[in-house]
Amino acid sequence: MFKKLFFSIALVAILFPLSALGQNNSADLTVEAGENQTISVNQEVVFSASTASDLSDNARYSWNFGDQTIQLGKIVNHSFNTAGDYTVTLTLSDQEKTTTDSLAVSVFSQTAMLIYDWQQDLNQIASIKSYARQKGVLLVEITDAKNEVDYIYEDNLAKELLNHQTEIKQSQAILVLTKGNTGLNVLAKFASSANDIENLQINEKIIIYLTEENFTLLNRLSQSLYSVLSPQYIMLARPEIGSTAIDALGSADLLSEIQQSPIDHLLIGSHSARVVDKLRPTNFMSYAVNYLINQGVAISDIVLILMLPVIATLIAFGRQILGIKTFGIYTPSIIALSFIAAGLKYGLFIFLIMLATATIMRLILRKFRLMYLPRIAIVLTVVALTIFAAFVFGAFTNRTGFIATAALPILVMIMMVEKFIAVQAERGLFTAVILSLETILVSVACYLVVKWEVFENLILAYPELILLTLVINIFLGKWSGLRLSEYIRFREVRKFLK
Structure with a gap:
């Protein structure tokens, strides 16, 4: 009895591993044919096999492309002569082990x-x-x-x-x-x-x-x-x-x-x-x-150049007719161009950060009684570091639009901070803030006008229209009447005079 039991256990112990080995002839052999592909007729495509298995030198890759064509090799090139849907089958053989994988190829005429x-x-x-x-x-x-x-x-x-x-x-x-x-x-x-x-x-x-x-x-x-x-x-x-x-x-x-x-x-x-x-x-x-x-000049660069006279004319109109005060004409023009280059949302956000940082630093540095140029240099340094930190934050939070903003318009806007600080020192914080808000308002208005697609296409199609800004500015320069803001400001006086 014990001899039969011992013989049975020994027989199972010998046969089971052999049986498992036979059943898993390809269990430790894997291969991947790649992703499904969509191609056109006669387009040559590279098919590449990948495997994580340890192979011998006799390993064999066979590709059956479903169009009566078979090629050997781990990496092969093939093109299909007829439109249709094909199943490409990859077979990997190595030491009596075999495994397959397939991918679908759609071929269009x-x-x-x-x-x-x-x-x-x-x-x-x-x-x-x-x-x-x-x-x-x-x-x-x-x-x-x-x-x-x-x-x-x-x-x-x-x-x-x-x-x-x-x-x-x-x-x-x-x-x-x-x-x-x-x-x-x-x-x-x-x-x-x-x-x-x-x-x-x-x-x-x-x-x-x-x-x-x-x-x-x-x-x-x-x-x-x-x-x-x-x-x-x-x-x-x-x-x-x-x-x-x-x-x-x-x-x-x-x-x-x-x-x-x-x-x-x-x-x-x-x-x-x-x-x-x-x-x-x-x-x-x-x-x-x-x-x-x-000659290969980017159309966007041509637009920026052609729009500068338009922006300057809009600012002159705002000052002469509407009575909106700004930091001169150069500053809002450059800010508007920076908004065009960087995008309004991120450009405006960055500019407001700059003004806030510059104001805080000016108030802090006022206690140190520094000379003007070193003080401005420190302010610009801190502003630059603040923008750098904002870029790091944008990259960390994966805000691709912010980190893609070009550096040049940002550097241009940083230079505008000096004008803001100078006005604060000369005329006070309140006046500087009002002028800043009016400058931003005019810059945004200029941005919206020049980014209006119909207007942009019109200027590109007929750039000679830019010459009309010369005539408009001559008329603006001859204007000697009251501005719109002055009509509002002196409305009580006008009633009294009447």
């Missing part, structure tokens, strides 16, 4: 780019993507996280385009759906940064700019972009034409298919280049703007 910004309706974007998928069109998305500083956001989108040059080359059309002229600025920045733009075959593509803006105001900017990129055409069209463009992809004559749509659109090409192609006395500034854009 047509490819298009879709550039859109954070201000677009995501439901509308989802609808466009869904429609494109139904029509067998691979829609490559170019977008970026929210950022209220325009030129930083445009730079980010331009970098995204640089990272997708392969997809751009394969695309038949580029659809742009952004607010105002953002998309035009992004494409211009991309054109100035791309090393080998001719290799992208832009001359065979149509850029379809979907917008609700006035076509006339975007016409000249689009013409400048056409001169830089040299696509087949640039079409300004209403967003509703997007589905028509997707339907027409793959057509032998894409342009004709789209033009048959009754939806409002405007075509930009070599036929319209005469608008700014020749220098004339009536368009010399438009010609200069077009030339600068062609």
Whole structure:
């Protein structure tokens, strides 16, 4: 009895490990084929296997691409000649052990780019993507996280385009759906940064700019972009034409298919280049703007320069007609430009922190009886450290909009603090605060005017309008009547005189 029991236990002890080893032939062998992919026909893709297992020198990777093609190797390149959905199976074999993994690959016959910004309706974007998928069109998305500083956001989108040059080359059309002229600025920045733009075959593509803006105001900017990129055409069209463009992809004559749509659109090409192609006395500034854009100068920089006379005129109007006092004309002009460069929300927040810090430091340093210049140097140092601390706090709390704010406009605003301190010393804290508030009010008003999209596009389309500021300032300089604030201030006196 005991012999049989002992024999049974011994037999189980021998057979169980062998059985477990046979059952787990691949339990200690793992492999990953990678993420699912969406590509276009004939697009070469790199497939790379990864494993955490210890392999022998005889390990074998086999890729079955589902199109009657098999390749060996841990990293392989493959392209699909026919549109459709494929299951790619990876098999790893090593010392009689085998394991598999798979991924799905969707291959589309047509490819298009879709550039859109954070201000677009995501439901509308989802609808466009869904429609494109139904029509067998691979829609490559170019977008970026929210950022209220325009030129930083445009730079980010331009970098995204640089990272997708392969997809751009394969695309038949580029659809742009952004607010105002953002998309035009992004494409211009991309054109100035791309090393080998001719290799992208832009001359065979149509850029379809979907917008609700006035076509006339975007016409000249689009013409400048056409001169830089040299696509087949640039079409300004209403967003509703997007589905028509997707339907027409793959057509032998894409342009004709789209033009048959009754939806409002405007075509930009070599036929319209005469608008700014020749220098004339009536368009010399438009010609200069077009030339600068062609030479790679950022449109946002051109806007800042062109808007300075407008800002100065608005400030002069506020002082001469409305009677709003400010720290002269230079200070509010620079502050307004800083708001444009840094964004109103963060620019205003930073400027208020600067004024508060400067006021506190002035009150503290008054007890030490220091000379003026060393005292101002200490104030500016503490203000700079305060802004530095605010940046650290923004990074710690992941406030990307704040930490993305450019340093140059902040440094410009720091320099304005000296004017604020000087007025405090000469005319008292109360007067300095009132002047500061009026300066901020005027600066914000200037910001809102020059950031008005219709006005911005108008100035870029017809920069010669800037010359009207000279005439306006001549009239303002001749004004000798009462200001609006004086009518309010002396209303009782005026009643008595009547």
